Amino acid sequence: MNSQPPGGRATDERWFALPADRVLALLESNERDGLSTVEVSARLARYGANVLAEARRRSAIAIGAAQLTDTMVLILIGAAIVAGMLGELREATAIIAIVVLDGILGFVQEYRAERAINALKAMSALSARVRRDGASASRPASELVPGDIVLLEAGNIVPADIRVLEAHRLTVEEAVLTGESQAVEKSTDTLDAPDIALGDQRNMTFKGTIVRNGRGAGVVVATGMRTELGRIAMLLGDEDTPQTPLQKRLGRFAKGLAVAVFGLCGVIFAAGLLRGEPARLMFMTALSLAVAAVPEALPAVVTVALALGARTMARRHALIRRLPAVETLGSVTYICADKTGTLTENRMRVEEVWTGDDPVESPRLFEAMALDNDATCGEDGELQGDPTETALHRAASEAGFVKEVLALRLPRIAELPFTASRARMTTLHRRDDEVVAYTKGAPEQVLPACRDRLSAGGLAPLDHAAVLAQAEQMAESGLRVLAIAMRRLDSIPDDVSTAETEQTFLGLVGSADPPRREAREAVALCQSAGIHVVMITGDHPATARAIAARVGIAAADGDVLTGTALRSLTDAELDARVREIRVYARVAPEDKIRIVKALQRVGEYVAMTGDGVNDAPALRLADIGVAMGRGGTDVAREAAHMILLDDDFSSIVNAVGEGRRVYDNIRRFVRYSLSTNAGEIWTLFLAPFVGLPLPLLPIQILWMNLVTDGLPGIALAAEPAERDTMRRPPRPPGESIFARGLWQHAVWVGLLMAALALGTQAWTIHVGDSHWQSMTFTVLTFSQLAHVLAIRSERQSLFQQGLLTNKPLFGALLLTGSMQMAALYLPVLNPVFHTVPLSAGELLVCVLASSVIFGAVEFEKFLIRRGVLYR
Numbered sequence: 001m002n003s004q005p006p007g008g009r010a011t012d013e014r015w016f017a018l019p020a021d022r023v024l025a026l027l028e029s030n031e032r033d034g035l036s037t038v039e040v041s042a043r044l045a046r047y048g049a050n051v052l053a054e055a056r057r058r059s060a061i062a063i064g065a066a067q068l069t070d071t072m073v074l075i076l077i078g079a080a081i082v083a084g085m086l087g088e089l090r091e092a093t094a095i096i097a098i099v100v101l102d103g104i105l106g107f108v109q110e111y112r113a114e115r116a117i118n119a120l121k122a123m124s125a126l127s128a129r130v131r132r133d134g135a136s137a138s139r140p141a142s143e144l145v146p147g148d149i150v151l152l153e154a155g156n157i158v159p160a161d162i163r164v165l166e167a168h169r170l171t172v173e174e175a176v177l178t179g180e181s182q183a184v185e186k187s188t189d190t191l192d193a194p195d196i197a198l199g200d201q202r203n204m205t206f207k208g209t210i211v212r213n214g215r216g217a218g219v220v221v222a223t224g225m226r227t228e229l230g231r232i233a234m235l236l237g238d239e240d241t242p243q244t245p246l247q248k249r250l251g252r253f254a255k256g257l258a259v260a261v262f263g264l265c266g267v268i269f270a271a272g273l274l275r276g277e278p279a280r281l282m283f284m285t286a287l288s289l290a291v292a293a294v295p296e297a298l299p300a301v302v303t304v305a306l307a308l309g310a311r312t313m314a315r316r317h318a319l320i321r322r323l324p325a326v327e328t329l330g331s332v333t334y335i336c337a338d339k340t341g342t343l344t345e346n347r348m349r350v351e352e353v354w355t356g357d358d359p360v361e362s363p364r365l366f367e368a369m370a371l372d373n374d375a376t377c378g379e380d381g382e383l384q385g386d387p388t389e390t391a392l393h394r395a396a397s398e399a400g401f402v403k404e405v406l407a408l409r410l411p412r413i414a415e416l417p418f419t420a421s422r423a424r425m426t427t428l429h430r431r432d433d434e435v436v437a438y439t440k441g442a443p444e445q446v447l448p449a450c451r452d453r454l455s456a457g458g459l460a461p462l463d464h465a466a467v468l469a470q471a472e473q474m475a476e477s478g479l480r481v482l483a484i485a486m487r488r489l490d491s492i493p494d495d496v497s498t499a500e501t502e503q504t505f506l507g508l509v510g511s512a513d514p515p516r517r518e519a520r521e522a523v524a525l526c527q528s529a530g531i532h533v534v535m536i537t538g539d540h541p542a543t544a545r546a547i548a549a550r551v552g553i554a555a556a557d558g559d560v561l562t563g564t565a566l567r568s569l570t571d572a573e574l575d576a577r578v579r580e581i582r583v584y585a586r587v588a589p590e591d592k593i594r595i596v597k598a599l600q601r602v603g604e605y606v607a608m609t610g611d612g613v614n615d616a617p618a619l620r621l622a623d624i625g626v627a628m629g630r631g632g633t634d635v636a637r638e639a640a641h642m643i644l645l646d647d648d649f650s651s652i653v654n655a656v657g658e659g660r661r662v663y664d665n666i667r668r669f670v671r672y673s674l675s676t677n678a679g680e681i682w683t684l685f686l687a688p689f690v691g692l693p694l695p696l697l698p699i700q701i702l703w704m705n706l707v708t709d710g711l712p713g714i715a716l717a718a719e720p721a722e723r724d725t726m727r728r729p730p731r732p733p734g735e736s737i738f739a740r741g742l743w744q745h746a747v748w749v750g751l752l753m754a755a756l757a758l759g760t761q762a763w764t765i766h767v768g769d770s771h772w773q774s775m776t777f778t779v780l781t782f783s784q785l786a787h788v789l790a791i792r793s794e795r796q797s798l799f800q801q802g803l804l805t806n807k808p809l810f811g812a813l814l815l816t817g818s819m820q821m822a823a824l825y826l827p828v829l830n831p832v833f834h835t836v837p838l839s840a841g842e843l844l845v846c847v848l849a850s851s852v853i854f855g856a857v858e859f860e861k862f863l864i865r866r867g868v869l870y871r
Contacts, residue, residue, distance in 0.1 A: 015163050015221045016191045016201045023163045029147035029219055031165055034131030043145035050144040050160055050223035052233045128159040131217075146220050153215040158205045161227045162218035164188050169214030169417050171386055172205050174198070175340060176613040177228060178538035182348065182480065182513075183212045183386050185418070195564050197586040198228065199538050208613060213374070213386055232589050235617035253670065253737050261681075268685050275688045285684065285698050302666055305717035309662040317646040318655040319629065325641035327666065328624045329659030331605045332531055333730045335652065336595060336618070338610035339537035339544060341628055342649060343551055344513040346611075348387040350395035351479055351514060354470055355454070355507040362454055363401070365506040368438035368484045370396035370403040371410060372427045388480060391511045392440075410436070414496050426500050428492060435489040437499035443471040443508065446483035453505040462505050471508055478546025479510030512543070519551045522650035527552075529656060530729030536584045536592055538563075538614065544585040554582040563587040566594065574598045592618035605730070609644075609652065611636050626652060653726075661721035663731070664794075668716045671742050671791050676708060676784040678750025683757045683780065695761050695776045697834050704777075707819050708784040711812035718808045719792055740794070741870030745860070752856060753783045756849045774824060774835045775846055781820045782850035785813055790857035795864050 015023060020031075029035055035043070080096050128141045131149040141159035144150070150162055152170065164170070164186050171183040178199035187202050198206070205211075205218060207227040224230055265286040272282035309326040313319070320326055340346050350369075355362055375385035375393040383390040393403055410429035418425035424441025439446055453462045471481045485503040493499060523533050535548045541560040549556040563586045566574070571594075578598040584591070592608070596618050599606045608615070608622035616639040619625030627640035628647040637643050644651050680701060687695050696704075731739075760779045764772035788809070793801060804810055823833045830836060838846070863869045 015161075016196060016204050017193070018163075019190045020163065020165050020188060020219075023219060023221065024165075027147040027219060027221065029149065031149060031217075031219070032131075033134040034149040035145070035147050036133055040132060040143070040145055040148070043147065044143060047145060047226075048224055049142045051142050052225060052230055128156075144220055144223055146223060148220040149217060150220060151215075151217050152205065152211050154211055154213055156211040158207055158209045158211065160207050160220045161222040162205045163221050164203045164205060164216055164218045166217040167214070168216060169419070170211065170216035171213040172209050173212050174206065174209045175346070176208060177206055177232075178612075178614060182388065186214075186216060187419075187421070189421075195567075197538070197563055198588060199586065229613065232613055232617055235589055235593060264681055264685060268681075271685070271688045272694070277694060281694070281698075285694065285696075285701070304714055305662045305665045305669075308717055309658050313642075313655050313658050314645075316651060316654045316658075317629075317644060317648065318651050319643040319645055321641055321643065325624050326659055327663045328605070328641070329607070329652075329656045330661070330663045331659070331731055332607045332624065332656060333604045334532045334534060334599050335526060335607045335609065336534045336536050336592070336599075336622070337553075337649065338608075338612070338615050339535055339539055339547055340513060341611040341647065342609045343519045343535065343553075344515050344547060346513060348391035348480075348511050349514050350391050350509055351512045352474060352510040353395075353507060354474070354510075356467075356505075362506055364454065364486055365484060365509075366396045366399045366401040367406060367410075368440065368486060368506060369393070369509065370401045370406050371412070371429055372425060372438035372440050372484070373403060375403075377404065387513075388482070388511055392482075392509065395509075414492055414499075416496060416500065424500070426496075428489075428496065428499055435492055437487045437489060437503075438484070439486070439500055439503060440482050440484045440509075443468060443481060443483040446485050446503075447505065449500050450483075450485050450503045450505040459504065467505065467508070474508060474510040476542055476546070477510075478543045478550075479512050482509050482511070483507075484509060512546075515547055515551045516649060518648060518650045522648075522653050523552045525650070525653045525726070526656070529653070529726045531656065532579075532582075534582055534584070534595075536587055536595060536608075536618075538587055539585060541585040544583050548583045558582060560585050563591045566591050571598065571601075575602055578602060579604075589614045589617050593621055596622050607652070609649070611647075615639075657721060657726045660725050661719075662717075664722065664725070665717050665719050667737065667742065667794075668719060668791055669713050670737055671745060671794075672713060672716065672784075672788050673709060674742075674746035675749040675787060675791075676753070677705075678746050679753025679757070679780060679783065680704065682750050682754035683776075686754055687758060687761075690758060690762070692758060692761055692765070695757060695773065696780070697773075699833055700773075700777045700835075703823065703833055704781050704784070707816045708781060708788075710816075712785065712788045712809060712816055715806065715809035715812040716788070716792070719806050722793055722796060741864070744870070745791075745857075749787060749853065749857065753780060753787075753853060756783060756852055760845065760849055769842070771836050771838055771842055774838060775842055777833075777835065778820065778824065778838065778843070778846040779849050782817075782846055783853045785816060786850050786854040787857065789813065790854045790861075793861070795861055797858060797861060 018026070024031060028039075077096075126141060127138050128144060129136055129151040130139050130144065131151070132139075136151060144160050148160075149165070150159060152158065152162075158172065165188060167186045167188055170186040172186055173183045178197075184199065184202065186205060189203055191201065191203060205216075207222075207229040222228075222230075225234060269282050269286035272285065273279060306324065306326045310320040313326065337343050353365070355365065369392040373385075373389045373393050373396075375383050375389040377393075378384050383393055385393075396403065410431050412427050413430050413435070414428040416422075416424075416426040418441070422441070423445045424439055426437055426439040428435055428437045439449070447462075447464050447467055450462050450464075452459045454460075467483070471483065474481045484506045486506055487499055487501075487503045489499065526533050533553050535544060535553050537544050541562055545554070545556070545558065545560050548554040548558065548560075559581065560583045561577075561581050563584070566584065566587065569577070574594065575598050578595065579602060584595060587595075592615065596606050596608055600623070605623045607624045607626055608618045609626040609628075610616075610619055611628035613636065615627075616636050619627060619636060619641075620639040624642060625640035626642045626644060627636040629637065629643045629645040630647045642655065680696075683695050684701075687693070757776050757780045761772050761776040764775055769775070789798060792798060792806060792809070823829050824835050825837050860869065
């Protein structure tokens with residue numbers, strides 16, 4: 001095998017496949033004495049400190065400048081300049097304030113990746129016990145180098161990637177890297193296989209994992225960024241955060257709007273000149289219209305809608321770390337859910353107890369579960385120890401067999417500890433004048449030593465084949481199966497191992513990390529909303545399949561794609577299959593990223609849930625990363641866009657509904673803004689062609705833009721969700737914001753508003769009414785208020801919704817209407833806006849003309865409900 005100098009890895013990074021003496025030779029180290037201080041200094045200089053590298057950083061100036069390159073932001077800056085040229089300082093100030101607020105929010109969000117790296121660094125051990133110069137001592141973990149001999153014991157955070165050289169009941173919890181809740185028993189055995197998943201590398205321990213039981217020693221094979229934890233840090237640093245669906249849609253909308261608005265304003269300016277209107281008046285009118293046509297309230301509406309959505313989600317235990325993530329949830333088509341801690345409880349529990357074909361109540365079985373057990377109860381009442389043993393302890397206690405009480409009557413006097421090679425554990429206990437031995441372990445190891453079994457009539461012959469078949473059946477259902485047996489002895493034998501012969505079989509116990517009670521319902525709700533749920537886990541395929549079946553993600557006989565099989569697929573092959581695969585097992589962090597990327601390549605919006613360090617890169621890359629707030633690591637939380645405060649998968653469903661509501665409200669504002677702005681543009685554009693004078697003055701255009709686009713538009717962000725929000729499929733990923741009839745609505749409503757305004761203007765001029773301009777001004781303003789009432793729903797009638805279901809909008813309408821009346825009837829404002837007070841009859845004409853818009857939009861919604869329009 002090719003090798004590199006000390007501190008480098010074997011070229012294929014297969015330390016687990018090398019004998020211990022070969023590893024030591026490659027690393028030029030000595031198990032007994034360790035490295036010399038001189039050699040450590042040399043290697044530290046060569047390979048660097050055992051720390052994770054800082055994330056790449058951009059300067060504050062670069063981050064700030066990036067906030068000003070968005071198309072909509074550039075349009076708003078241009079609109080502010082124009083408003084200033086027109087003397088509308090308030091308008092200009094409001095636009096600039098919106099731009100600044102939006103920029104500050106974006107600037108703050110840029111630091112998320114750096115916090116993720118810092119959280120990763122915090123997982124590293126602060127110190128480690130090492131052998132150097134023939135003596136052991138505690139040293140800062142940052143000073144470890146490849147070749148160092150590290151001593152491990154319960155409670156240690158593993159300080160580097162280590163090849164195990166000694167193992168005495170050494171178990172390590174690796175859930176943060178592999179996703180497996182079961183602590184892994186470590187050994188020194190060489191593993192000879194071409195590709196072994198991280199969770200199966202029993203002779204390796206990895207930086208950031210936790211020693212739960214036992215003790216051991218090993219040689220450091222990788223430090224810093226060369227460790228598995230370091231690889232995850234590099235994955236976090238290498239991936240750029242994708243644009244959200246909302247950002248993509250608004251970007252396309254802004255570019256199209258810019259072209260359309262300035263093109264039409266140019267036409268209006270030219271048409272006015274051809275009619276002989278004063279050049280300055282037409283220039284100011286065109287500029288005013290350009291300012292009015294740009295929906296400068298859009299960023300504010302988006303911010304308010306997202307903030308309200310985030311507040312609602314927080315009340316439902318979903319904390320949003322990035323505001324755009326609120327809307328992104330409404331676009332999600334796939335949820336890639338980590339099994340451990342997300343769909344399951346991340347706590348082993350006894351799921352099944354089997355005592356034979358003629359089941360008997362066996363106090364001895366529960367007594368064995370309690371006593372043949374090293375789990376202990378901590379001062380806080382929490383069980384500590386191996387997850388399987390804590391599950392047995394808990395089940396025995398619930399059956400009335402409390403270990404701490406039993407141990408007083410049946411004290412442990414000897415034991416045969418569990419090892420990977422023996423795959424069983426035996427404890428001997430004094431009971432009055434006899435000794436009882438209890439054994440638990442893998443069925444294939446325990447059953448050969450059993451000669452009979454307990455039955456209703458006492459002892460009965462044991463059908464080994466039947467018991468093994470039952471054990472296999474339980475294992476296929478995702479349970480970790482242990483066989484439990486006992487033997488009664490007169491005294492402690494000279495050879496304690498004889499206690500593991502001629503035993504009586506007590507039963508099989510199957511334990512598992514069970515699904516959360518709410519998971520199945522949550523998965524069903526996702527599926528009813530058109531969202532596909534995919535399980536991605538580092539656990540065993542059989543366990544993954546069983547859990548997926550229990551929560552409704554896949555059939556009991558459904559296909560499971562392993563990480564090894566996944567890595568054999570090309571990107572094209574994966575793309576062809578990725579939409580159909582529902583369960584992935586034994587995956588590595590890179591595999592999760594490939595899955596997310598493949599789904600994104602085929603046009604899906606992906607949410608990734610998880611709680612471990614191994615989930616962090618995929619959480620960051622996904623369109624929305626969802627981390628667990630209770631059981632999750634800091635790394636996962638910092639990499640995610642959203643945190644579930646209650647670790648409840650069903651909270652994601654609530655968040656999806658809220659995300660859809662937010663996007664619906666943003667679409668409502670775009671529908672409203674485009675339609676009303678179109679009404680103003682068509683009015684000014686068509687007037688010359690029908691022989692009418694300029695209908696509106698620049699100040700009147702800007703006033704309408706201020707009072708109608710402002711408060712009513714922002715109040716649309718508070719619109720409650722429609723009843724069918726979670727019964728419809730997700731929006732197609734490539735869908736334009738103008739889809740489903742929005743642009744058609746804007747065109748015909750804008751034309752109708754213009755027709756009503758120009759009709760009022762023509763009629764009043766015809767009858768000799770000198771108030772024609774004030775009436776045209778009022779008809780357009782009231783038409784826009786009537787329109788905002790009608791478009792609160794794309795399908796449902798206002799009479800079904802109720803007028804007061806959106807109280808902020810109702811208040812905004814009252815205030816805006818009052819402001820328009822003030823512009824007409826307050827003498828101090830008449831010269832400012834070039835208005836005159838209208839008579840009661842003239843005002844009634846304006847109101848009736850404006851109400852046509854409300855009736856027309858309600859009729860449009862009636863046709864939509866009947867399936868006639870926009871199907």
